[in-house]
Amino acid sequence: MPDDPAFLVPSYFLGIQLGTLLGDREIRPVTIANYLQGLVSLMRHGGGDPVALEGIRSAQQHYVRLARRVPKFKVTRIRSLMENGGFGYILQRVTDCQRDANALPRYSALRFRVLQAAAILVLMANKPARTGDVAHWRLGHELTRDANDVWSLRWTQMKTGHETGAGELWPETCQVLDRLLLQDKPARLAQLVYTQLRGKNWLTHHPSPPADTWPSMLVCEILGAPLHDLRTLSADYIRRYDPANAPGVIQSHLGHRSTRAGEEYRALAEGDAAAESWRSLRGTLEAIRRSKA
DNA sequence: TATCACGGACGATGCGCGAG
DNA sequence: CTCGCGCATCGTCCGTGATA
Numbered sequence: 644m645p646d647d648p649a650f651l652v653p654s655y656f657l658g659i660q661l662g663t664l665l666g667d668r669e670i671r672p673v674t675i676a677n678y679l680q681g682l683v684s685l686m687r688h689g690g691g692d693p694v695a696l697e698g699i700r701s702a703q704q705h706y707v708r709l710a711r712r713v714p715k716f717k718v719t720r721i722r723s724l725m726e727n728g729g730f731g732y733i734l735q736r737v738t739d740c741q742r743d744a745n746a747l748p749r750y751s752a753l754r755f756r757v758l759q760a761a762a763i764l765v766l767m768a769n770k771p772a773r774t775g776d777v778a779h780w781r782l783g784h785e786l787t788r789d790a791n792d793v794w795s796l797r798w799t800q801m802k803t804g805h806e807t808g809a810g811e812l813w814p815e816t817c818q819v820l821d822r823l824l825l826q827d828k829p830a831r832l833a834q835l836v837y838t839q840l841r842g843k844n845w846l847t848h849h850p851s852p853p854a855d856t857w858p859s860m861l862v863c864e865i866l867g868a869p870l871h872d873l874r875t876l877s878a879d880y881i882r883r884y885d886p887a888n889a890p891g892v893i894q895s896h897l898g899h900r901s902t903r904a905g906e907e908y909r910a911l912a913e914g915d916a917a918a919e920s921w922r923s924l925r926g927t928l929e930a931i932r933r934s935k936a
Numbered sequence: 937t938a939t940c941a942c943g944g945a946c947g948a949t950g951c952g953c954g955a956g
Numbered sequence: 957c958t959c960g961c962g963c964a965t966c967g968t969c970c971g972t973g974a975t976a
Contacts, residue, residue, distance in 0.1 A: 671962075671963070673964075674963060680947075700945090704944095715964075773950080774951070775950075854957085855951085856953085859951075859952075869951080869953095871951065871964085871965095937976100940973105941972105941974085941975105942971105942972085944969105944970090944971090944972105945970085946968085946970105947966105947968090948967085948968105949964100949967105951963085951965090952962090953961090955959090
């Protein structure tokens with residue numbers, strides 16, 4: 644951009660110039676749109692010229708539209724997770740972790756870490772939460788265990804401030820959680836150990852939680868995809884399994900306040916779910932035809 | 937006319953990750 | 957570990973069109 648100060652006057656032209664400069668540096672359109680949005684905010688709250696503000700806004704809109712045409716990075720990651728077997732693959736890795744743990748020295752830090760990874764993975768298959776939330780759950784508060792060896796999960800989401808939960812967790816999830824809880828103690832002590840650790844963090848077994856991003860880093864090491872991708876993966880599963888009711892189920896499963904938020908969690912093309920929907924519809928029609936014949 | 941679903945616009949904030 | 961950049965998600969507002 645020329646050094647002429649006239650070019651620094653906020654306008655549609657300046658917005659596009661900035662965008663072009665950033666685009667040349669391989670910055671993605673969605674980011675350019677966010678930067679311009681920051682400028683819009685500054686001008687709005689700082690009493691900027693309304694005409695100039697509209698100009699920058701238009702430029703920002705241009706990059707928002709551009710961003711919609713560019714595939715997200717996560718799409719490639721999730722497709723490769725799907726190709727590997729999706730949640731089946733993830734549960735396989737849980738089994739691998741458990742086996743690895745058996746081969747490691749008892750009470751070793753590495754063994755504990757592998758058990759932590761298994762617990763996070765199986766819990767994410769059961770209920771995919773945000774990494775920051777996962778890091779903060781405490782035994783006896785968000786994550787509870789009853790005398791029948793059944794674990795339950797309920798928490799207030801940090802991002803939205805709304806409560807969500809999984810209710811009673813799957814039996815296989817409970818087993819893996821018990822394993823992390825017990826380390827190498829006998830199973831009959833489970834409830835006792837649980838009582839002793841009440842109030843402590845479920846992952847560290849200390850009062851202090853790990854870093855917000857730590858659960859995601861651990862998942863990334865094992866799966867090659869960050870924890871947040873599992874939310875998209877599960878939304879895609881729900882769409883394939885039951886396309887008609889998917890929006891409501893996704894909203895509940897991912898803890899959104901509206902069904903619209905779920906649309907952001909989409910790695911598969913619309914056509915995939917539509918094809919699946921059509922396939923099952925065709926199956927239903929075929930069954931009706933047979934029963935009439 | 938009231939109501940509702942839907943979707944775009946907008947603003948705010950969370951997450952991943954590499955640098956220091 | 958902390959910080960900041962780049963990227964992604966989510967809630968709210970509001971206009972539009974369909975429907976009863």
